[in-house]
Each structure stands twice: as structure tokens, then as C-alpha cells.
Amino acid sequence: MTRQLSRADNLIHQFDTILRTLVPHAARPSRPSPAANLEETPMNEADREHVVGLMRINHTGEVCAQALYQGQGLTAKLPDTREQMEQAAQEEIDHLAWCDARIEELDGRTSLLNPAFYMASFGLGAIAGAVGDRISLGFVAATEEQVGKHLDDHLQKLPTDDRRSRAILEQMREDEAHHERWALEAGGTRFPLPVKLGMRLMSKVMTKSVYRL
Ligand SMILES: [Fe+2]
Numbered sequence: 001m002t003r004q005l006s007r008a009d010n011l012i013h014q015f016d017t018i019l020r021t022l023v024p025h026a027a028r029p030s031r032p033s034p035a036a037n038l039e040e041t042p043m044n045e046a047d048r049e050h051v052v053g054l055m056r057i058n059h060t061g062e063v064c065a066q067a068l069y070q071g072q073g074l075t076a077k078l079p080d081t082r083e084q085m086e087q088a089a090q091e092e093i094d095h096l097a098w099c100d101a102r103i104e105e106l107d108g109r110t111s112l113l114n115p116a117f118y119m120a121s122f123g124l125g126a127i128a129g130a131v132g133d134r135i136s137l138g139f140v141a142a143t144e145e146q147v148g149k150h151l152d153d154h155l156q157k158l159p160t161d162d163r164r165s166r167a168i169l170e171q172m173r174e175d176e177a178h179h180e181r182w183a184l185e186a187g188g189t190r191f192p193l194p195v196k197l198g199m200r201l202m203s204k205v206m207t208k209s210v211y212r213l
């Protein structure tokens with residue numbers, strides 16, 4: 001009976017996470033947005049659209065992160081690192097909510113492709129988790145490395161005076177570097193270059209499509 005209940009609880013929890021990730025404005029951050037005390041800068045239409053496109057990419061990245069952690073959570077054992085993994089997943093929810101709020105402030109919308117990216121990342125996370133903990137953690141590290149590169153690139157591409165978006169991306173950059181370090185210290189495998197190149201290619205496909213859609 002208890003087992004059945006905990007299984008049902010688990011299912012509800014999983015479903016709740018999916019909804020919070022995919023339904024706009026449903027995610028509740030645990031930390032205030034780094035943009036909270038910064039003034040809005042007036043932007044022309046082209047800049048506004050550009051920033052929305054960039055923030056949409058970052059938002060989808062966070063959707064993928066949630067799905068990745070959730071997929072791994074189902075299959076990985078990770079007895080010593082589960083707590084840290086949950087902490088990282090909570091920080092990704094903050095990122096998701098901050099990006100979502102910024103997109104809304106700029107009158108934009110999140111990507112229509114999010115459900116598809118969620119499913120793909122969930123599957124990859126579950127496979128990595130099932131293969132083994134070192135691979136699973138290595139996958140986290142390689143993903144965070146990739147996300148860090150994106151964030152650096154976006155920090156360059158943002159209009160210089162858009163301080164609100166910049167503050168969000170800078171805090172995310174710091175958190176992702178922390179997640180990467182943690183995953184490697186916890187025993188994550190360093191992926192060989194060809195795997196990293198494959199991941200880079202996939203993320204290119206994501207960024208190109210999500211910037212517009
Ligand atoms: Fe993140």
C-alpha cells in the first residue's frame with residue numbers, strides 16, 4: 001500500500017514538474033531575479049526582438065536542463081549526489097522563471113518547440129542515467145559547459161545598455177559554472193571531443209530554430 005502510494009506520489013511529482021516547466025509563468029523561483037532592482041532601458045523594436053530571441057534560447061536551454069535532471073532522476077542511482085542534483089535543478093527553475101519573466105516584460109513569448117525539446121532531453125537524461133552515474137554526471141558537466149559558452153556569446157550579443165537581461169545571464173553563468181564543477185568533482189566523466197562536438201551541433205540546431213520559433 002505504502003509502495004503504491006509513493007509510486008503515485010512520485011508520478012504526481014513528475015507530472016507537476018513537467019507542467020511547471022512547460023506552462024508559461026508556472027515556475028516559482030526560490031531567489032529573486034537579479035534584474036529586480038535594475039531600471040528598464042528603452043529599446044527600439046529591432047533590439048527588443050533580438051533580446052527576446054536570445055532570452056527565448058536561454059529559456060529553452062533551461063527547459064532542457066529541467067528535463068535532463070528529471071530524466072536522470074528516474075534512472076540514475078547517484079546516492080551521494082542526489083541532494084546536490086536537486087539543488088542544481090532548483091537553481092535551473094530560478095533561471096527558467098527569470099528568463100520567462102524577462103521575455104514577458106519585453107512582450108515576447110517562449111518557444112513553441114519547448115515540448116519537443118523537453119521530450120528529447122528527458123530521453124537523453126534517462127539514457128545517460130541508466131548507462132551509469134559517471135556518464136550521467138559527465139553529461140551534466142558537458143551540458144553545463146555548452147550552456148556557459150552560449151551565455152558568454154549572448155552576453156556579447158545583448159545591447160550594451162540592457163542591464164536587466166545582462167544581470168540575469170551573468171547570475172546564470174555563475175550558477176552553471178558551479179554545476180559543471182560539481183558534476184566533475186562528483187566523478188563525472190570528461191566526454192571526448194567528438195561527443196562534445198556532437199552536442200555543440202545539436203545546440204546549434206536548437207538555437208537557430210528557437211531564436212525565431
Ligand atoms: Fe540554468
Ligand SMILES: [Fe+2]
Nearest residue numbers: 144175176179
Ligand atoms: Fe545548470
